Amino acid sequence: xxxxxxxxxxxxxxxxxxxxxxxxxxxxxxxxxxxxxxxxxxxxxxxxxxxxxxxxxxxxxxxxxxxxxxxxxxxxxxxxxx
Numbered sequence: 001x002x003x004x005x006x007x008x009x010x011x012x013x014x015x016x017x018x019x020x021x022x023x024x025x026x027x028x029x030x031x032x033x034x035x036x037x038x039x040x041x042x043x044x045x046x047x048x049x050x051x052x053x054x055x056x057x058x059x060x061x062x063x064x065x066x067x068x069x070x071x072x073x074x075x076x077x078x079x080x081x082x
Contacts, residue, residue, distance in 0.1 A: 029059065036072045038079030049075075 003011065008018050030050050031041070039046050058064055 033059075033068075033072065037075035038077075039075070 003018055011018050027050075030053060033053055034040060034043070034046055034049065037049065039049065053059060053068075059068065
């Protein structure tokens with residue numbers, strides 16, 4: 001089950017630990033997208049990003065790819081700024 005930010009905050013406030021699931025190691029497209037975003041599979045937001053980008057078949061559409069690149073560049077820039 002995936003939780004949104006508010007649900008995570010509420011669960012953590014109740015004392016629950018919310019775990020993220022890392023991206024599947026065999027999914028080369030998601031791994032490449034993480035690298036393009038300046039992240040790796042161990043990054044704290046990697047699981048959330050992979051959920052956002054899934055299903056990967058949706059990213060085969062040219063319009064979806066064009067829309068994704070500005071976001072990847074912004075993520076990479078924010079990773080460098082840290």
